[in-house]
Amino acid sequence: MKGLPLDYLNSTLAKKPLEHIKTLMDSIAPYGEKITPVKGEVLRYQVNGKRYCYLLESGSISLNRRGDGMVLNSEKSPFIMGVSNQSAYGDRLYVRALEKSELTRLPLERFNLLVQKYALWESTCALLIYTSSRIFEHCTMIAKMSSYDIVKFQLNQLMNESPSFRTNITAATYIKERTYLSRSSIMRIISDLKSAGLLSMEKGVLIELKQLPPRY
Numbered sequence: 001m002k003g004l005p006l007d008y009l010n011s012t013l014a015k016k017p018l019e020h021i022k023t024l025m026d027s028i029a030p031y032g033e034k035i036t037p038v039k040g041e042v043l044r045y046q047v048n049g050k051r052y053c054y055l056l057e058s059g060s061i062s063l064n065r066r067g068d069g070m071v072l073n074s075e076k077s078p079f080i081m082g083v084s085n086q087s088a089y090g091d092r093l094y095v096r097a098l099e100k101s102e103l104t105r106l107p108l109e110r111f112n113l114l115v116q117k118y119a120l121w122e123s124t125c126a127l128l129i130y131t132s133s134r135i136f137e138h139c140t141m142i143a144k145m146s147s148y149d150i151v152k153f154q155l156n157q158l159m160n161e162s163p164s165f166r167t168n169i170t171a172a173t174y175i176k177e178r179t180y181l182s183r184s185s186i187m188r189i190i191s192d193l194k195s196a197g198l199l200s201m202e203k204g205v206l207i208e209l210k211q212l213p214p215r216y
Contacts (some may be wrong), residue, residue: 012133020123021078025055025104027118032106037097043105045082046091051108053082059101060162062177066092071178073134074098076162082108083124084131098165138178150179151189152212155199159209170204 032055037043043061045051054061060076072093075081081095086108115124145153154175158166175186193199193212200208 012130012137015130015133017123017126017130018078020126021080023123024080024115024120024127025057025078027120028106028111028114029055029057029104031110031114032104035103035105037101037103039097039099041097043095043097043103044091045085045093045095051082051086052105053080053086053108053111054095055080055104055106057102057104059103060098060165061101061103062096062098064094064096066094069177072138073131074157074161074178075134076165077101080127083111084128084135086112099162099168147181147185148189148215150181151175151186154178155190155193155206155209155212158206167205171201171206172204 035043043054045053056075056077056079058077060074061079061081062071062074063081064071085093115121155171157178158171158174171190172183172186175181176183179186190199190201194201198210198212199206
């Protein structure tokens with residue numbers, strides 16, 4: 001893909017606070033447990049009544065809703081999960097590895113104590129703002145936008161995923177897992193864009209994406 005689409009440049013994803021996330025991970029990772037989940041493995045935020053958070057050092061993950069499995073967000077390394085929802089009641093969300101990944105797991109209580117010990121409030125605040133903005137962006141997208149706008153948004157998100165993940169999932173499946181659109185609606189829009197030469201695919205996998213028009 002030549003250059004970055006305008007939609008991506010304006011996205012919250014482009015404002016990921018990498019330096020703040022790295023600061024948090026460098027200070028906190030030594031106090032956690034290293035884990036290497038395989039593709040598709042589920043990680044729980046709450047185990048035996050204790051809440052955990054995860055520091056994603058390599059690979060990519062998705063944040064899923066229990067019940068219907070809808071993907072609310074997906075991130076590639078580096079990232080930290082389980083901090084922004086620490087006051088949530090119950091265990092309504094879970095993390096799924098989108099590919100073989102390396103993470104550090106530690107109790108949320110320990111994470112909070114380390115933030116206090118090392119005065120990491122600014123970096124934590126930057127992480128929380130980014131995470132909440134990503135979820136808000138997703139919720140706004142599926143609630144307000146047209147079917148074309150939703151597909152357009154998700155295609156741009158897919159192009160930003162790690163190559164090892166993107167080349168092992170079809171564009172239709174990726175969009176279906178993250179929206180309420182029917183597979184037939186998704187396939188129709190993708191087919192129209194492909195016919196117009198705006199994207200190229202191989203066996204359903206997105207290979208190239210050009211800047212998509214505001215309306216189609």
